[in-house]
Amino acid sequence: MSELRFDGKVAVITGAGGGLGEAYALMLAGRGARVVVNDLGGTFDGKGSDSTPAQKVVDQIKAAGGEAIANYESVSEWESAQKIIQAAVDSYGKIDILINNAGILRDKSLLKMEIADYLKVIEVHLHGTFFCTKAAFGPMREQGYGRIVSTASAAGVYGNFGQTNYGAAKMGIVGLMNCVCQEGARYGVLANTVVPTAGTRLTATVMPPDVVDKVKPEYVAPMVVYMCSEKFQESGKIFTAGGGYFSRAAIVEGPGVFFDTEAGITPDMIAGKIEQISALEGGSEYDSAMDQTGYVLSKMI
Numbered sequence: 192m193s194e195l196r197f198d199g200k201v202a203v204i205t206g207a208g209g210g211l212g213e214a215y216a217l218m219l220a221g222r223g224a225r226v227v228v229n230d231l232g233g234t235f236d237g238k239g240s241d242s243t244p245a246q247k248v249v250d251q252i253k254a255a256g257g258e259a260i261a262n263y264e265s266v267s268e269w270e271s272a273q274k275i276i277q278a279a280v281d282s283y284g285k286i287d288i289l290i291n292n293a294g295i296l297r298d299k300s301l302l303k304m305e306i307a308d309y310l311k312v313i314e315v316h317l318h319g320t321f322f323c324t325k326a327a328f329g330p331m332r333e334q335g336y337g338r339i340v341s342t343a344s345a346a347g348v349y350g351n352f353g354q355t356n357y358g359a360a361k362m363g364i365v366g367l368m369n370c371v372c373q374e375g376a377r378y379g380v381l382a383n384t385v386v387p388t389a390g391t392r393l394t395a396t397v398m399p400p401d402v403v404d405k406v407k408p409e410y411v412a413p414m415v416v417y418m419c420s421e422k423f424q425e426s427g428k429i430f431t432a433g434g435g436y437f438s439r440a441a442i443v444e445g446p447g448v449f450f451d452t453e454a455g456i457t458p459d460m461i462a463g464k465i466e467q468i469s470a471l472e473g474g475s476e477y478d479s480a481m482d483q484t485g486y487v488l489s490k491m492i
């Protein structure tokens with residue numbers, strides 16, 4: 192099997208000063224990509240800033256013979272997000288790959304969650320992903336090539352106690368990527384989402400130390416790096432990765448039930464058919480909202 196290479200490619204990785212982002216940066220640089228290592232360097236709950244983490248990763252890449260620059264801007268404001276992407280264009284002339292990875296946590300149960308903690312998490316994850324994607328999309332569209340990998344979480348796809356802010360942001364990112372997938376299709380810009388599991392400072396508070404060791408960020412990186420490659424041709428997909436496990440997650444809609452709209456539809460009729468309405472067997476994964484609407488229109492009684 193020939194090695195996937197990234198010679199001539201330019202990658203921006205947000206939040207790459209540690210954890211998963213660092214693993215992505217080292218692997219991409221090790222395979223020839225020139226990398227912008229972005230990291231604000233704050234605490235795990237999004238306080239303060241520090242240039243050390245991003246610089247350390249750049250030093251590692253350079254020591255191994257790779258090419259990288261550090262960037263310390265925050266993803267969560269439009270002006271600073273544009274500077275992250277501009278750093279790639281200014282230093283390397285373009286951007287081919289964007290990995291939206293920066294993240295923080297501010298877990299609290301719904302009633303205890305401060306509005307500021309809700310907003311901050313949405314700002315970093317959802318707004319940050321939107322801002323960086325928007326800034327990168329123009330240059331990618333112009334050159335007719337781009338790979339965007341954004342980061343969701345099982346907490347959003349499946350739900351988790353105490354993470355309403357985080358879960359909402361992470362599932363918002365799935366919706367965002369589904370739409371970017373539509374807009375990028377004609378221009379060779381592919382947008383996908385990864386659902387990782389890794390022992391990092393974000394999960395160290397909830398994972399026992401032996402589990403942290405078993406699910407190293409290095410075990411997620413091969414999937415994300417593949418998703419950033421020319422060989423990878425999917426768009427609008429969700430892949431999970433962690434601890435040596437790789438899979439695809441999807442939103443599937445059952446074939447459903449059609450009632451005659453002319454005859455009138457009551458809640459009692461819904462109750463009577465709820466098993467068939469809920470069934471997923473024979474269902475579909477739709478490529479777009481138009482496809483889903485097309486199915487409904489084609490079957491309407």
Ligand code: NAI
Nearest residue numbers: 206210211231232233265266292293294344388389391393
């Ligand atoms: P981490 O805390 O090691 O890495 C996140 C990085 O993002 C940090 O280095 C942090 O300084 C940086 N960052 C935070 N706010 C930023 C901002 N506004 N601008 C730029 N950089 C910023 O944590 P980890 O686990 O590596 O997380 C990476 C991504 O993976 C996050 O989006 C996280 O939500 C997601 N994730 C991680 C999982 C895991 O099991 N570790 C599970 C599911 C999702």
